[in-house]
Amino acid sequence: MRRxxxxxxxAFAVVIGVFAxxxxxxxxxxxxxxGFAGSYLNALARQDASxxxxxxxxxASEDSAADLLTDSALGDLSGVNLVRDTTGSDGVHTVTYxxxxxxxxxxxxxxxxxxxxxxxxxxxxxxxxxxxxTVAVNVLHDDRFRVNGVDLNTDAQPEESGGFxxxxxxxxxxxxxxxYLAADDVPVPISEPGSVTSVQVNVQANPTxxxxxxxxxxxxxxxxxxxxxxxxxxxxxxxTFDNRIDSTPxxxxxxxxxxxIIPGSTIGEWVMPITTASAHLSVEVRSLFDGTVRDFDxxxxxxxxxLLTIQPDNSLAIQANYG
Numbered sequence: 001m002r003r004x005x006x007x008x009x010x011a012f013a014v015v016i017g018v019f020a021x022x023x024x025x026x027x028x029x030x031x032x033x034x035g036f037a038g039s040y041l042n043a044l045a046r047q048d049a050s051x052x053x054x055x056x057x058x059x060a061s062e063d064s065a066a067d068l069l070t071d072s073a074l075g076d077l078s079g080v081n082l083v084r085d086t087t088g089s090d091g092v093h094t095v096t097y098x099x100x101x102x103x104x105x106x107x108x109x110x111x112x113x114x115x116x117x118x119x120x121x122x123x124x125x126x127x128x129x130x131x132x133x134t135v136a137v138n139v140l141h142d143d144r145f146r147v148n149g150v151d152l153n154t155d156a157q158p159e160e161s162g163g164f165x166x167x168x169x170x171x172x173x174x175x176x177x178x179x180y181l182a183a184d185d186v187p188v189p190i191s192e193p194g195s196v197t198s199v200q201v202n203v204q205a206n207p208t209x210x211x212x213x214x215x216x217x218x219x220x221x222x223x224x225x226x227x228x229x230x231x232x233x234x235x236x237x238x239x240t241f242d243n244r245i246d247s248t249p250x251x252x253x254x255x256x257x258x259x260x261i262i263p264g265s266t267i268g269e270w271v272m273p274i275t276t277a278s279a280h281l282s283v284e285v286r287s288l289f290d291g292t293v294r295d296f297d298x299x300x301x302x303x304x305x306x307l308l309t310i311q312p313d314n315s316l317a318i319q320a321n322y323g
Contacts, residue, residue: 007165012209033112034085036125040110041097044167047074052167057127058113063143064134065156065164068172073150075171083107090130102189110193131193134163135172141263142203145176145183168193174201179314180209205270213272213308214259216318223277232261236281236320237302246293247284254278270308271321277302286305 036055043052049071052058060066067073077102086094093112098105111128136157139145143154147164157164166172169191176183183203189198224235228248231238237251258273264271278299286293305321 015070017079024168032085032123033114033125034082034095037095037097037110037112037127038082040127040131041045041077041099041169044074044170045077045080045099046196047071049074049167051195055127056125057112057130058132059130060132061130061157065158067152067156068135068164068166069132070150071303073148073172074167075148077101077169077172079105095249098312099169099275101169101191102187103187106169106189106191108169108193115140125287129210131168133166133168133182133190133192133194134196135166135188135190136163136198138198139176139183139201140203142176142178142181142267144178145174145201145203147172147174159291166190168195174199176201176203180206180212180310180316182206191255209261209270209308210259212316213306213318215257216316217255217259217304217306218256221256221277221279223251223254228252230283231282236277236304237300239281239300241285241296243288244286245283246286249281252280254280254299261308264307268310270310272306272308274303277304 014224024302031191040055040058043049043055053060053069060069077099079098081098083096083098085096088094089217091112092115095110095112096266097110098107100106106298110131112125113177115124115126126282137145137152137154139154145154152164169189171187171189174183174186174188178318181203183201186199187200188197224232224237227235228250229235230245230249232251239249253263255276255278257272257274257277260275261270261272278301280298281300282295282297285296307319307321309315309317310317
C-alpha cells in the first residue's frame with residue numbers, strides 16, 4: 001500500500017511538473033507578447049481582416065474611413081518571423097517582426113502590453129497603440145479610384161481626418177480604371193503602425209477615350225464634307241469668294257485633327273486642345289469682272305477644340321470649345 005502511494009505521488013509530481021513546464025513554454029511562445037503580435041500578422045498574411053480587427057488594441061477610429069479594413073483590400077504578406085521582443089521600463093513590450101513586403105525584407109515594431117491572465121494561467125495581451133495606419137488619398141481629375149482592386153470614391157474619405165484606415169504592414173496599390181479613364185499603378189508599402197501616408201492618383205484619358213473621340217470626330221467631319229455649300233452648317237471649315245461660284249462645291253477632309261485629351265477645369269470635364277486640320281475644296285469660280293472661269297482646287301486649313309463630358313450613363317457629350 002505504501003509502495004503504491006509513493007508511486008502515485010511521484011506520478012502526480014511528474015504530471016504537475018510537466019504541466020508547469022507546459023504553462024511556461026506556452027506563455028513564452030503562443031501566449032507571449034511576440035505570439036500575440038504574431039497572431040495579428042498571421043491573420044493579415046492569410047487575408048483574414050475580421051480576426052485581425054478582433055484582437056485587443058486594434059482600434060478603428062471613427063474619424064477615418066474603414067472601407068479598406070476588409071479581406072479583399074489586403075495584399076500579399078509572407079515570410080513572417082519574430083526578430084526580438086524587448087521590454088521597456090514602463091512594462092510595455094516592443095515586438096519586432098520581419099516579413100516580405102513588396103518583394104523586400106521589411107521590419108515593423110509593435111507596442112504590446114500585458115493585460116492579465118486567462119484562467120489565472122495564460123497571459124493575455126493587447127496592442128498598447130493600434131497597429132493600423134491611415135492613407136490620405138488625393139485623386140486628380142476624378143473622384144473614383146481603386147485600392148488592391150477595391151473600388152472607392154473620395155466622397156467616402158472624411159474631410160476632417162482626410163484618410164482611409166489600413167492594416168499595417170501591407171502594400172496597397174492605388175489606381176483607376178474605367179471606360180474612358182485610367183491611372184498608373186501607385187504601389188504604397190506601409191510598415192509603420194500609426195503612420196499617415198499621402199497618396200496621389202493621377203487620372204488621365206485612356207486610349208479608349210481617344211479612339212472614341214477620334215471616331216466621332218471623323219464621322220462628324222465626313223458628314224460636314226457631304227454638304228455641297230461653301231459654308232457647311234455647324235462645321236468648323238468653309239470658304240467665301242468675292243466672285244461667283246460656277247459649280248457645286250465639293251469638300252473632302254485632307255487632314256483630320258490629331259486627338260489629344262487633357263483634363264478640364266472640373267471633374268468629369270475633359271478638353272481636346274486647339275488642333276489644326278485641313279479640308280479640300282474643289283469648285284469653279286467665275287470672275288464678276290471679266291467672266292472668266294477658273295478652277296479653285298486648294299486646301300482650307302481650320303482649327304478645332306472640344307469640351308468633352310463623361311455623362312452619368314457613361315456616354316460622351318462633345319461640344320465645340322470656343323473658350
